[in-house]
Amino acid sequence: MSDGKRQVWDEASVGEYALGVMPHAERLRFVADLKTNRSLQMRVANWDENFAPMTGELEDIAPPPMVLNKIEARLFPAAKPVSLFQRLGFWQTATALGFGALALVVALPRIAPLPVETAPLVAVIQGESLLVSASYDATENVLSVSRKRGTEAANEDFELWVIAAGSDPVSVGVLQAGETTKIRLADALKPIILGSTLAITNEPDGGSPTGKPTGTILGTGTVIEI
Amino acid sequence: MIQTLVKQIVSHYDRYLSRVRDFLHIHLAICLNSSHKHLMINPVEIEQLIARVALGDRAAFNALYQATSSKLFSVTMRILSNRSEAEDALQEVYVKVWNRASSFAPGGYSPMAWLVSIARNQSIDLIRQRRGGHVDIEEAFDLADSAPLPETMTIQKSESREIARCLATLEADRANAVRGAYLDGHSYEELAAHYNVPLNTMRTWLRRSLMKLKECLEARL
Numbered sequence: 001m002s003d004g005k006r007q008v009w010d011e012a013s014v015g016e017y018a019l020g021v022m023p024h025a026e027r028l029r030f031v032a033d034l035k036t037n038r039s040l041q042m043r044v045a046n047w048d049e050n051f052a053p054m055t056g057e058l059e060d061i062a063p064p065p066m067v068l069n070k071i072e073a074r075l076f077p078a079a080k081p082v083s084l085f086q087r088l089g090f091w092q093t094a095t096a097l098g099f100g101a102l103a104l105v106v107a108l109p110r111i112a113p114l115p116v117e118t119a120p121l122v123a124v125i126q127g128e129s130l131l132v133s134a135s136y137d138a139t140e141n142v143l144s145v146s147r148k149r150g151t152e153a154a155n156e157d158f159e160l161w162v163i164a165a166g167s168d169p170v171s172v173g174v175l176q177a178g179e180t181t182k183i184r185l186a187d188a189l190k191p192i193i194l195g196s197t198l199a200i201t202n203e204p205d206g207g208s209p210t211g212k213p214t215g216t217i218l219g220t221g222t223v224i225e226i
Numbered sequence: 227m228i229q230t231l232v233k234q235i236v237s238h239y240d241r242y243l244s245r246v247r248d249f250l251h252i253h254l255a256i257c258l259n260s261s262h263k264h265l266m267i268n269p270v271e272i273e274q275l276i277a278r279v280a281l282g283d284r285a286a287f288n289a290l291y292q293a294t295s296s297k298l299f300s301v302t303m304r305i306l307s308n309r310s311e312a313e314d315a316l317q318e319v320y321v322k323v324w325n326r327a328s329s330f331a332p333g334g335y336s337p338m339a340w341l342v343s344i345a346r347n348q349s350i351d352l353i354r355q356r357r358g359g360h361v362d363i364e365e366a367f368d369l370a371d372s373a374p375l376p377e378t379m380t381i382q383k384s385e386s387r388e389i390a391r392c393l394a395t396l397e398a399d400r401a402n403a404v405r406g407a408y409l410d411g412h413s414y415e416e417l418a419a420h421y422n423v424p425l426n427t428m429r430t431w432l433r434r435s436l437m438k439l440k441e442c443l444e445a446r447l
Binding site for chain 2: 011012013015016019020021023024045048049050051052053054055057058059060061062063064066067068070071072074075076127128213214216217218
């Protein structure tokens with residue numbers, strides 16, 4: 001090949017490359033050009049953009065949790081790989097034991113006057129820089145949220161979301177500055193709170209302007225019965 | 227009295243929690259379950275996540291994985307049609323996403339098209355390798371390796387139905403050949419065998435189809 005002369009790739013060739021059918025030898029030449037040729041990059045990107053919606057006909061398949069563990073173990077070797085099962089199992093046990101003991105001591109002296117209709121529901125919302133415990137009082141339909149660790153940045157609020165399996169997140173409000181926030185839930189949430197996920201995101205002051213999470217997920221936890 | 231007791235228990239509980247936490251070395255923001263995949267789905271949010279991943283934000287990486295891995299896994303599964311290979315490919319894809327997030331430029335690729343192109347390239351490289359084709363490190367290259375596109379080079383964003391509408395203008399066989407190449411990762415050899423035509427004929431067909439598609443896709447502008 002003569003030096004300095006750039007091969008002209010017609011649109012069908014660019015499409016062949018994007019489609020992945022370009023024969024190997026040609027593909028190598030194409031790739032070599034692509035590295036330095038911005039307009040060729042853009043033409044490929046255009047095909048990629050046009051083709052990508054075809055994946056809409058593929059049904060989503062959730063990969064097994066192991067895959068994420070392996071990826072994280074590779075990328076962040078300092079973090080000891082702990083399987084999701086272990087993580088959840090441990091936390092649920094820790095939560096159940098901790099809150100179980102607490103609930104017992106609190107409840108014991110008052111057991112007689114209190115009608116024990118429902119088991120207490122709790123969740124530990126946990127993330128890298130955030131630890132929040134939540135307990136739910138079914139008779140009052142009130143969620144008490146206690147912040148153990150984590151501070152929002154200036155101009156930010158921590159917003160709490162309830163996510164029932166298969167549903168969109170529902171905002172239940174922003175955490176107040178103090179340690180504990182008591183939030184009365186919408187009646188519609190009452191039947192679905194057990195087993196749902198609580199998540200906290202950082203949002204602009206006063207909470208998400210759209211009613212949907214816009215910030216980073218800072219921590220999540222599952223509501224369990226103890 | 228009871229209050230003191232409760233305080234003691236709370237402080238014990240906290241210490242217990244922190245010990246468990248240290249023991250487990252939990253660095254990552256999110257304990258996950260499948261319900262989270264609905265949390266973030268719009269392209270702007272995915273773009274924001276990629277931007278945070280570029281800054282090394284692990285929580286954002288985790289959230290990005292939650293929001294997009296089911297789609298990308300469907301891509302690798304379809305092409306590789308082997309669960310364990312598809313899982314390995316998905317691993318490679320997200321390692322690349324982590325490493326290349328800084329080369330993702332808003333105004334260039336739309337975030338899903340960028341992610342899908344990484345997943346497809348990964349899977350197609352693997353399948354060509356598996357089927358005894360050529361293996362070359364260059365094969366692993368894709369556009370995401372290169373510097374971000376200049377802002378002036380904006381890419382036309384397709385409506386998701388455009389490609390379907392334009393494929394429908396092709397003869398059914400030819401449209402299916404394009405789909406087979408894109409979704410199943412079929413090579414010319416495989417397509418030629420499937421449609422029972424010589425390799426060169428297959429290539430001529432497909433190149434013509436691509437030109438027609440391009441015409442159709444541009445005609446809407």
